Amino acid sequence: MxxxxxxxxxxxxxxxxxxxxxxxxxxxxxxxxxxxxxxxxxxLGNGRLVSPSKLGKWAVVTGATDGIGKAYAEELARRGFAIVLISRSQEKLDEVSNSIASQCGVETKTIAVDFSATDIYPKIEDGLAGLEIGVLVNNVGVSYSYPEFFLNVPNLDSFIDTTVNVNIISVCQMTRLVLPRMLDRKKGAILNISSASGMYPVPLLTIYSASKAFVDFFSRSLLAEYKSKGIIIQSVLPFFVATKLSKVRRATLDKPTPERYVAAELSTVGLQSQTNGYLPHAIMGWVTTALLPARLLNSYVMGMGLSQRARYLKKQKQG
Missing domain, CATH: 1.10.287 (Helix Hairpins)
Incomplete structure (x- = not known):
């Protein structure tokens, strides 16, 4: 050199x-x-952050009679919250309300509405009047009966309206009703239940995936607006949980029961503004978004959807 x-x-x-x-x-x-x-x-988790003494007396849960919504209502009641249960069936609402009241000894209130309609919010507003609401869980949601191409979805026109009304409009309207009171007290938590399907496009569940992506973006944007006001707003993005909506019948480590999932998720409130809520789901979320190339992930998700679609249609033909 x-x-x-x-x-x-x-x-x-x-x-x-x-x-x-x-x-x-x-x-x-x-x-x-x-x-x-x-x-x-x-x-470590957040200790007892999610408690009536720190957030407010009442917790409001939509879609509260089954699955994740019911598990939220029960867990929040165990933590001492009085519970407002909102769902479609008054019979189911009464059943869950009576069970919570007898087991947890807290006040309960029910509001029977169908979130596929848009004229229900004055009734909900009347039902929530005067309540010190510390937690709102926007959980109500609808999905596909089976994976399907957009134009082949049965009753597509009405399905679009229903999905938008239940998955999107409900989140906006319930937040509109509850947030002002939280701002007055400078405390409260809004948990918006999105889905891992909202983390990236899911073909053959296109409308559902897009609606859940809206919930995630709405939550994160809202947090930026009101975080300085003392309000916790969290986007919750679970993978499969053993519920009727997911059609998972048997719980496993990566597909927990609603009760196990909710107990884990509530420990992340105040620590994560966007969460998968459950450690195995957090690992799955990291792998699918940080490690897998988008094209490979999209191809895998499409293949899985096609396989599920084929099994469903074959079963329907045989039946």
Whole structure:
């Protein structure tokens, strides 16, 4: 090597060394912070943040008679909240209300409405009048009967209206009714139940996936507007939970019962503004969004949807 080349090498050697050292230190600090954050959320949790003394007396849960919604109502009642149950069937509402009142000894209130309609919100507003609402769980939702191409969805016109009204309009309108009172008291939590299907496009569940993506973006935008006002707003994006809506009958580690999922999810409130709510789901969310290329993920999801569609149609033909 020539003398001039050696001189150039010596000149850049020290800067390159320090650049490498600073990069390694930065990556180490970031990794340590991420690890501490993971431990904070999934090992320690938020203690008893979600409690009437810290947020307010009443919790309002939509879609409260089945699955995740029922599990939220029961868990919040166990934590001492009085519960407003909102769902379509008065018979089911009475059953869940009586069960919660007898087991947890808290006040309950029911409002029977069909969220596929848009003229229901004055009735809900009247039912919530005068209540100190600390938690709102926007859980009500509808999905597909089976994966299907957009134009082949049965009763497409009415299905579009129903999905938008239940999955999107309900979140906006319930937030409109409850948020002002939380702002007056400078405390409260709104948990919007989105879906892992809202994290990336899910073909053959197109309308559902898009509606849940709306819920996620709505939640994150709303948080930016009102975080400084003392309001917790969280986007909850579960993968499969063993419910009627998901058609998962048997709970497993990655497909928990609603009760197990909700208990885990509530420990993330105040710690994560966007959460998968359950450690195995958080790992799945990280793998699918951070590790898998979008094209590969889209191809896999499409293939899974086609397989489920084929099984459903074959079963219908045989039946």
């Amino acid at each position: 020539s003398t001039s080349g050696e001189a150039v090498l010596r000149a850049v050697e020290a800067p390159l060394f320090w650049l490498g050292a600073l990069t390694a230190a930065w990556l180490s600090v970031c990794s340590a912070c991420r690890l501490l954050s993971v431990l904070r959320v999934w090992a």
